[in-house]
Amino acid sequence: MLRENRKKQTRESIIKHAIALFKQKGYENVTVEEITIACGIAKGTFFNYFPKKEHILLYITDTYMNRLNEVIQLHPEGSLKERVLHIFRELVMIYFKYPDLLGLTLEETIRSTVRTETESNNLRKFQTALAQLIDEEKENNERFKNWDSDTAASILVDIFIHTLLTQSASLHAETMMELFQRKLNIIWEGLAR
Amino acid sequence: MLRENRKKQTRESIIKHAIALFKQKGYENVTVEEITIACGIAKGTFFNYFPKKEHILLYITDTYMNRLNEVIQLHPEGSLKERVLHIFRELVMIYFKYPDLLGLTLEETIRSTVRTETESNNLRKFQTALAQLIDEEKENNERFKNWDSDTAASILVDIFIHTLLTQSASLHAETMMELFQRKLNIIWEGLAR
DNA sequence: ACATTAAAATGACCATAGTCATAATTGACC
DNA sequence: GGTCAATTATGACTATGGTCATTTTAATGT
Numbered sequence: 228m229l230r231e232n233r234k235k236q237t238r239e240s241i242i243k244h245a246i247a248l249f250k251q252k253g254y255e256n257v258t259v260e261e262i263t264i265a266c267g268i269a270k271g272t273f274f275n276y277f278p279k280k281e282h283i284l285l286y287i288t289d290t291y292m293n294r295l296n297e298v299i300q301l302h303p304e305g306s307l308k309e310r311v312l313h314i315f316r317e318l319v320m321i322y323f324k325y326p327d328l329l330g331l332t333l334e335e336t337i338r339s340t341v342r343t344e345t346e347s348n349n350l351r352k353f354q355t356a357l358a359q360l361i362d363e364e365k366e367n368n369e370r371f372k373n374w375d376s377d378t379a380a381s382i383l384v385d386i387f388i389h390t391l392l393t394q395s396a397s398l399h400a401e402t403m404m405e406l407f408q409r410k411l412n413i414i415w416e417g418l419a420r
Numbered sequence: 421m422l423r424e425n426r427k428k429q430t431r432e433s434i435i436k437h438a439i440a441l442f443k444q445k446g447y448e449n450v451t452v453e454e455i456t457i458a459c460g461i462a463k464g465t466f467f468n469y470f471p472k473k474e475h476i477l478l479y480i481t482d483t484y485m486n487r488l489n490e491v492i493q494l495h496p497e498g499s500l501k502e503r504v505l506h507i508f509r510e511l512v513m514i515y516f517k518y519p520d521l522l523g524l525t526l527e528e529t530i531r532s533t534v535r536t537e538t539e540s541n542n543l544r545k546f547q548t549a550l551a552q553l554i555d556e557e558k559e560n561n562e563r564f565k566n567w568d569s570d571t572a573a574s575i576l577v578d579i580f581i582h583t584l585l586t587q588s589a590s591l592h593a594e595t596m597m598e599l600f601q602r603k604l605n606i607i608w609e610g611l612a613r
Numbered sequence: 614a615c616a617t618t619a620a621a622a623t624g625a626c627c628a629t630a631g632t633c634a635t636a637a638t639t640g641a642c643c
Numbered sequence: 644g645g646t647c648a649a650t651t652a653t654g655a656c657t658a659t660g661g662t663c664a665t666t667t668t669a670a671t672g673t
Binding site (some may be wrong): 270279280 | 633
């Protein structure tokens with residue numbers, strides 16, 4: 228299994244060096260060749276691991292979303308609204324680890340969502356996780372029974388992603404969280420009530 | 421003013437030929453040089469009009485959004501929810517004029533939103549228009565007074581854009597409209613009511 | 614008409630993402 | 644430990660987006 232180990236190592240090396248360089252010089256100012264030199268591999272090798280330069284950014288989101296279940300477990304208490312807000316906060320914090328890459332990363336996530344149409348994309352995973360949360364709440368709380376969980380979860384994802392996108396330039400986590408709060412208030416209580 | 425006329429002509433020629441070629445061969449398979457040849461201009465000239473190839477896609481959204489006020493006027497009757505649904509429907513129909521470009525166009529709109537941060541971008545315009553609609557409704561209808569119109573409008577844009585994005589691959593307008601309807605039902609009545 | 618200046622067009626040029634035929638490495642099997 | 648097949652690495656090469664110094668064209672003034 229030497230081969231598989233090497234592959235994993237190379238892959239991780241590429242990601243590590245690429246992100247380090249992106250942080251340092253900005254995504255656009257880093258060439259693929261530069262990344263491969265940092266890794267001590269040939270340029271062509273890069274494309275054996277990632278079909279396009281941008282796919283590294285996608286990987287970042289993968290990592291975030293892999294922590295999703297963990298993040299959901301972090302806040303098992305409180306009302307559904309509180310839990311959702313906590314989850315949003317955690318995800319925002321993770322995203323803010325690479326503030327300069329936030330916008331680009333989101334763009335790529337969206338792109339892949341548009342292009343793939345598959346169930347396996349990250350936003351779909353997020354939606355499924357939220358839908359499950361709503362389903363659980365339905366057991367305890369009559370008030371949620373009216374709605375299809377998946378549609379409701381989809382709204383939450385709509386709000387999360389698009390708010391993040393429009394706010395990503397200003398990069399202020401707390402402002403963003405306030406906006407989330409206000410939006411959740413509205414959809415919880417109903418726009419026309 | 422010969423100069424300005426020529427400029428306008430060239431600009432329009434580029435847009436016209438570019439979109440025709442995109443429809444015919446797909447965005448990725450059309451080179452800038454190809455576009456300029458079709459227009460009978462030099463390659464460099466293209467970049468005097470559009471800083472990047474992708475900016476042509478942005479122009480498409482500009483056109484759509486310029487029709488926004490017109491679209492809003494089209495349905496002055498009915499409840500707010502009905503009006504919003506009508507507006508969504510009209511916009512979806514406009515977008516579906518270039519079904520193959522829909523995804524790309526949206527991607528670019530989002531990109532520019534992320535990058536510019538200015539008030540002048542198209543999504544912001546959409547939001548402002550919707551906020552105004554909500555404000556008007558507030559005059560007649562007590563029930564909407566609780567909420568900040570801008571935040572509420574922002575939710576509607578979140579839903580519109582992100583639903584469009586996730587659904588753009590399947591390209592089925594009616595499915596999309598049904599989804600809009602379900603989502604609006606939820607946020608109108610309130611998720612937890 | 615001619616000269617001067619400003620705007621716009623041009624295309625040779627460059628940088629770099631991505632390809633691909635070839636070479637090197639690995640694992641399996643005898 | 645030698646042979647073969649499959650996998651992975653390599654880097655010369657190609658294609659194309661985008662730049663920029665130079666040239667052309669339009670507008671203004673005399």
